[in-house]
Amino acid sequence: MLWTRLVGAELPESVPVAWEIARDERFKDIAARGSETAEAAWAHSVHVDAAGLAPGRWYWYRFSALGARSTAGRTRTAPAPGATEPLQFAIASCQRWDHGHYAAWRHMADENLDLVIFLGDYIYEAAPGPASAGRVRQHEGSGAVRTLAQYRNRYAQYKSDPALQRMHASAPWITVWDDHEVENDYANDRSMGLESDFLARRAAAYQAYWEHQPLPNAVRPRGPDLRIFERYDWGRLARIHALDDRQYRDPQVCPPPGRGGSTTVTPAACPALLDARRTMLGAAQERWLAEGWRSDAGGWNLLAQQTLMARFAWRDPAQREAPDTPGGLYWTDGWDGYPAARARLLQGALERKAANVVVLGGDVHANYVADLKPDFDDAKAVATATEFCGTSIASEGLAQSRVDAALGFNPHVRHARSDQRGYVRFTLDAKSLQAQLRVLDDVRLADSAIRTAGVSRSRPAAPARSPHRPAVASILAVTVPFFALVLCGYLGAHSRVLPQSAIPGLNAFVLYFALPCMLFRFGAGTPFAQLVDPALMGIYAACALALIAFTIVTTLRTGAAGTGVGLKDAAFGALVAAFPNTGFMGVPLLVALLGERAAGPVIATMLVDLTMTSSLCIALAQVHAGTAGDAGLRAALARAGRGVLVNPLPWAILAGALFGAAGWTLPAVVGQIVRMLGDAATPVALFTIGAVLWRAGQHAHTRTPPAQFIPVALIKVFVHPLLVLSGGLLLNAAGVPVPAFGLTVLVLAAALPSASNVSLLAERFEADNGRVARIIMASTVIAFASFSAIAWLLGAGGAP
Secondary structure (H helix, E strand, C coil), X not given: XXXXXXXXCCCCCEEEEEEEEECCCCCCCEEEEXXXXXXXXXXXXXXXXXXXXXXCCEEEEEEEECCEECCCEEEECCCCCCCCCCXXXXXXXXXXXXXXXXXXXXXXXXXXXXXXXXCCCCCCCCXXXXXXXXXXXXXXXXXXXXXXXHHHHHHHHHHCCHHHHHHHCCCCEEECCCCCCXXXXXXXXXXXXXXXXXXXXXXXXXXXXXXXXXXXXXXXXXXXECCCCEEEEECCCEEEEECCCCCCCCCCCCCCCCCCCCCEECCCCCHHHHCCCCCCCCHHHHHHHHCCCCCCCCCEEEEECCCCCCCCCCCCCCCCCECCECCCCEECCCHHHCHHHHHHHHHHHHHCCCCCEEEEEXXXXXXXXXXXXXXXXCCCCCCCEEEEECCCCCCCCCCHHHHHHHHCCCCCEEEEECCCCEEEEEEECCCCEEEEEEEECCCCCCCCCEEEEEEEEECCCCCCCCCCCCCHHHHHHHHHHHHHHHHHHHHHHHCCCCCCCHHHHHHHHHHHHHHHHHHHHHXXXXXXXXXXXXXXXXXHHHHHHHHHHHHHHHHHHHHHHHHCCCHHHHHHHHHHHHHHHHHHHHHHXXXXXXXXXXXXXXXXXXXXXXXXXXXXXXXXXXXXXXXXXXXXXXXXXXXXXXXXXXXXXXHHHXXXXXXXXXXXXXXXXXXXXXXXXXXXXXXXXXXXXHXXXXXXXXXXXXXXXXXXXXXXXXXXXXHHHHHHHHHHHHHHHCCCCCCHHHHHHHHHHHHHHHHHHHHHHHHHHHHCCHHHHHXXXXXXXXXXXXXXXXXXXXXXXXXX
């Protein structure tokens, strides 16, 4: 992205501007050229979306118009998608003109950086009058800027600084704004002064921002709206998420009477501070960020946002003003004013296994290095991310004594200096991230020297385990539907109140309504990677192979006993055994190949797997019992085979892959359905489909002797969950985090197909042998309870 602006008296309304991009500094080897029109309506700015350039190399560019030629600038392209080329970059923010000179930019231009990330407050909208004392240099004009012409003039003054010009011509920039590009402490459509026409002022400020920054034509502002949040990939090494925490946020809580903006409050005096609905980024941007984390091993997630994310309490949080209310004193304009939104962001990164998250910030005019976690009150919690909040280029900071006095209340903050001006320089590769805090000797001197005040190094690590175990209510919501499924069968066997004809309907309700409701309720904010952990799919694959081997062996043994079956029947039985399990094995494979966009069919495949296994159990029971004879066995396998042919699973996987290729992610699709049809729409649809499938399978169930289900039911109820739990135990012991909820769902899903058969056993086997039915019932309940509890303990936050 190339940018320039024409300045001068009496420019025409439109001016053709030629541009050139060369592979060499002398412009002997031209890579691309073209022409753009600079229009007075857009301050004669030029935004060139250059295309067709080679990845991972430096280029030089220049502009020509009205007989004049610009000086040459240098830029570069990002590496190819699979490259792991190191990245040299710096973060900077807050360059108030009258607080100091731009010596920091002069030194940064000598660093030979690949990239500059500017994190807000490029200009300052307010300025004291010319007579203000102690100012290094003066803003043009006095008072706050409000009109488009005034914002343009303020940018022109800032960009006249030669050190800043040189830095712009030395490397590409990624820019986001903070508040002073419009007005101090503004929030969405509310100004600090509660102006009635604030959106008109915001529209002028946003237009001037676009006119003076390297932003593409595609995001040209429309009135008071301008999208600046975006992602940028540096090959396979890093993904940069650039955020906007001003345009979409909720207003600051509990402002002083008669105005908006920030203040400092305690949770007891301002309960709204803890409102879980409040957002810093807006719901749409939160979803966008949650869906965009990179989880590939060895990669990095760099979160470029405006301010300090770590909690910084100005009063001891342990001193509570009310028994049930947290303590502390917090500034409401930063993330401390939106603690629930911060927790959602960090917990979301944890749940989606975002790799090596590093938060970059500015705004507070101080150098901070901190550990981030969703719950700062949990001293034992493992950090979710590391934060580097850089100091200002020129803007003055708080007294260091105030920061020092509060450090004892914030043990997660490892470095804090508010008396330094400068920037942070980073060196990033696959092995580590090194940060150098570069600080000026004296910001009031244009030729100030610079030094490195500190060096911090971070190394890539596996995503941290969640510091929280699931709530008891969550565990109950997972287990109760399964207990209810078995209880329906028990009531059918022992109760004279419920008619026998009601039992299949109750089972169908639990299996196809209660279970989907549970999955969608807890899956709405749960990423695919946690619901169905790809690492656990290997364990499930082992279970499937064991089931296939069991099918082949028992079929061949039955054939040897003289029932007239052989290798062909064994092979077909193995196919029937293998096919339902592709639901769990095929989806993670697609996710591994295509990324999380292929996660669409996960819920459908889980439910289809449950229904298909009922037909499989019929066939296996026939084989194991050895009483069906050749004709009966072939009939049972044929029933299962017909189920395979009409199984919607392959179509679900194909649809999910197509949805993924179109960019439709599972949370987006589910969210859209829920918004359009209501929360109950999807479970009701699944219940309807499930009821039809259930009735289609009832005929086969009622014609099969109950005793033939016993071996397969016990194997699937106990062996499969036990194997999954063993895998989770081994993974945790090896240091690989296993999410508690995902493990619980897998364990119970491994046993659920047999639960439906067990309920039928309890219903129909009572007439033959009530003691055996009760043993099977008790064993199933004990298995579910034990496996659920162990899965909870083995999951994230539990003991390895």
